[in-house]
Amino acid sequence: MADWTVENYQDQHGRVPVDDYLSGLQPKDYARLLRAIELLVDYGPNLKMPHARHLQGKLWELRVDGRPNSYRVLYAAVPGRKFLLLHVFAKKSDKTPIREIETAQRRLANYSERISE
Numbered sequence: 001m002a003d004w005t006v007e008n009y010q011d012q013h014g015r016v017p018v019d020d021y022l023s024g025l026q027p028k029d030y031a032r033l034l035r036a037i038e039l040l041v042d043y044g045p046n047l048k049m050p051h052a053r054h055l056q057g058k059l060w061e062l063r064v065d066g067r068p069n070s071y072r073v074l075y076a077a078v079p080g081r082k083f084l085l086l087h088v089f090a091k092k093s094d095k096t097p098i099r100e101i102e103t104a105q106r107r108l109a110n111y112s113e114r115i116s117e
Contacts, residue, residue: 074104
């Protein structure tokens with residue numbers, strides 16, 4: 001069985017928002033997020049709570065909890081046994097804010113539109 005891979009969303013201008021966000025983190029937080037992404041690659045769609053949770057539609061969240069900072073990486077499975085990392089943010093409330101979900105949905109729609117051309 002082929003392994004799953006991870007790809008970061010890239011917009012039509014070549015920007016990679018997830019990379020931009022991760023590069024601004026403290027080394028310890030960066031390492032924690034990288035470890036969570038490695039779990040996603042290792043376990044694929046079998047990764048569940050407390051590490052991953054379905055949000056809605058094709059969107060899932062990779063959960064990185066801890067003090068002082070908790071993060072969420074929003075992602076979707078795309079053709080080719082790939083997970084597309086769409087958006088990352090610091091978690092500051094109990095529920096995932098709708099604007100964060102909408103950002104990920106816009107990026108997924110943009111990606112889907114561009115790969116189908």
